[in-house]
Amino acid sequence: MVTLASRIKVSKPVKLLGVISFLFMIWILYSYRIIDKENLLNESELGSEINDENVVTTPKPDLKVVKVDVYYECLCPDSRYFVLHELLPTFEKVGSMMDIHLWPYGKATTTVTEKGYEFSCQHGEQECIGNIYHACVEKIVEDMTKKLELIKCMISDNYEPENIAKKCASEGGIDFEEIQICASGSEGKLLHFQAGLKTEALHPKVSFIPTIEIDDSQNSQKAILKNFLKEVCEAYSSQYLTPSEKLAHCP
Numbered sequence: 501m502v503t504l505a506s507r508i509k510v511s512k513p514v515k516l517l518g519v520i521s522f523l524f525m526i527w528i529l530y531s532y533r534i535i536d537k538e539n540l541l542n543e544s545e546l547g548s549e550i551n552d553e554n555v556v557t558t559p560k561p562d563l564k565v566v567k568v569d570v571y572y573e574c575l576c577p578d579s580r581y582f583v584l585h586e587l588l589p590t591f592e593k594v595g596s597m598m599d600i601h602l603w604p605y606g607k608a609t610t611t612v613t614e615k616g617y618e619f620s621c622q623h624g625e626q627e628c629i630g631n632i633y634h635a636c637v638e639k640i641v642e643d644m645t646k647k648l649e650l651i652k653c654m655i656s657d658n659y660e661p662e663n664i665a666k667k668c669a670s671e672g673g674i675d676f677e678e679i680q681i682c683a684s685g686s687e688g689k690l691l692h693f694q695a696g697l698k699t700e701a702l703h704p705k706v707s708f709i710p711t712i713e714i715d716d717s718q719n720s721q722k723a724i725l726k727n728f729l730k731e732v733c734e735a736y737s738s739q740y741l742t743p744s745e746k747l748a749h750c751p
Contacts, residue, residue, distance in 0.1 A: 564597075564736075564739070564740045565596075565597050565598055565599045565736075566597060566598050566599070566714060566715060566732055566735045566736045566739075567598075567599045567601070567713075567714070567715050567716065568598050568599065568600045568601065568712065568713070568714055568732070569601045569603060569698075569712070569713040569716075570582075570583075570587065570600065570601070570602050570603065570710060570712055571603045571605065571606065571698075571699050571702065571706065571709065571710055571711040571712070571713075572602070572603070572604055572606060572709060572710040573604065573605070573606030573607070573608070573621065573622060573623065573627055573631065573709055573710075574604055574627055574630035574631050574633075574634050574654070574655055574658040574661070575621075575623035575624075575626065575627040575630060575658055575659070576606060576622070576623065576627075576709050576710070578708075578709060578710060578725075579606070579655070579709055579710045580655050580656070582710045582712070582725060582728075583651060583652060583655050584652060584655070584656070586725065586727075586728035586729075587600075587648070587728065588648060588652050589729070590728050590729040590732055591644075591645075591648055593729060593749040593750075594729070594732060594733065594736075594747065594749055594750065595644065595645070597732075597736050597747075598732060600644060600648070601638075602634065602635075602638045602651065603695045603698050603699055604630075604631040604632075604634035604635050604638070604692070604695055605631060605692060605695040605696045605698075605699045606621070606622055606631075606699070606706075606709040606710075607621075607622045607706065607709060608620060608621040608622065608627075608628065608631070608692075608696060609696075610692075610693055610696045616686060616689055616690075617689045617690070617692070617693045619631075619689075619692060619696075622709075626658075626659055626660075626661060627658075628692070629661040629662070629683075630654070630658040630661035631692055631695070632661075632683050632688040632689065632691065632692045633654065633661045633662070633665045633679065633683045633688070634651060634654065634655075635688060635691035635692050635694075635695055636679050636682035636683045636687070636688050636691060637650055637651060637654070637665075637679060638651075638691075639682070639691060640678055640679055640682060641674060641679075646672055646673075646674060649672055650668050650669060650672050650674060653667075653668035653671065653672065654668050661683075662680070662683070665679060665680075665683070666680070702718070704718065708721065710725070712724045712725065712728070714731060714732065714735050715735055715739075719731065727751075729750070729751065730750075730751050733747055733750035733751065737750070
């Protein structure tokens with residue numbers, strides 16, 4: 501015969517088990533909510549990289565870029581054409597994926613003297629002076645958009661280098677004084693000399709100005725000068741994208 505006391509003894513372990521099971525279920529639900537919240541946060545962080553058409557509109561977050569070196573002369577018609585019709589339009593479309601370096605020297609020659617450096621440029625003395633202003637702009641102006649707009653303005657009419665540099669700097673809201681100090685002093689000549697060393701170190705040697713390097717390679721100069729945007733896009737895509745990904749603004 502089962503007494504009341506024996507029923508109580510049997511029911512205590514059952515109640516304890518029930519309490520433990522209930523607490524376990526609460527712990528599972530709480531853990532699930534934390535995991536779900538973390539997943540939502542991760543998805544929101546990655547959301548800018550995902551779209552249905554696999555189009556990458558900007559470089560990936562690690563800021564991988566294509567290195568571009570432009571070897572040119574400020575009074576060279578072909579250099580002017582490249583800057584105005586290839587370099588600037590390409591920068592306006594895919595500028596965030598390029599690391600651009602300007603080397604204004606071309607087919608100039610340098611003589612080292614006791615007083616410093618003397619230059620002889622393909623289009624005369626004014627080109628040497630203009631190249632020096634360009635070299636100073638390359639070093640001093642850090643914002644690439646402002647730098648290229650200033651170079652664009654200067655190279656459009658570079659026969660009076662100091663006047664055009666002053667005018668273009670004023671129009672672009674850039675302090676001309678620092679550029680002038682650089683260009684009129686020893687620093688500007690040193691920068692021009694260094695641009696010459698960089699130009700003369702090219703392999704293969706310069707035969708045409710402008711010469712453009714993409715990731716330290718001259719590749720096909722004909723293709724680069726004809727469609728710079730296409731060549732930059734192909735260089736970036738081959739290094740950083742999967743075959744299914746496409747760059748916006750690229751041909």
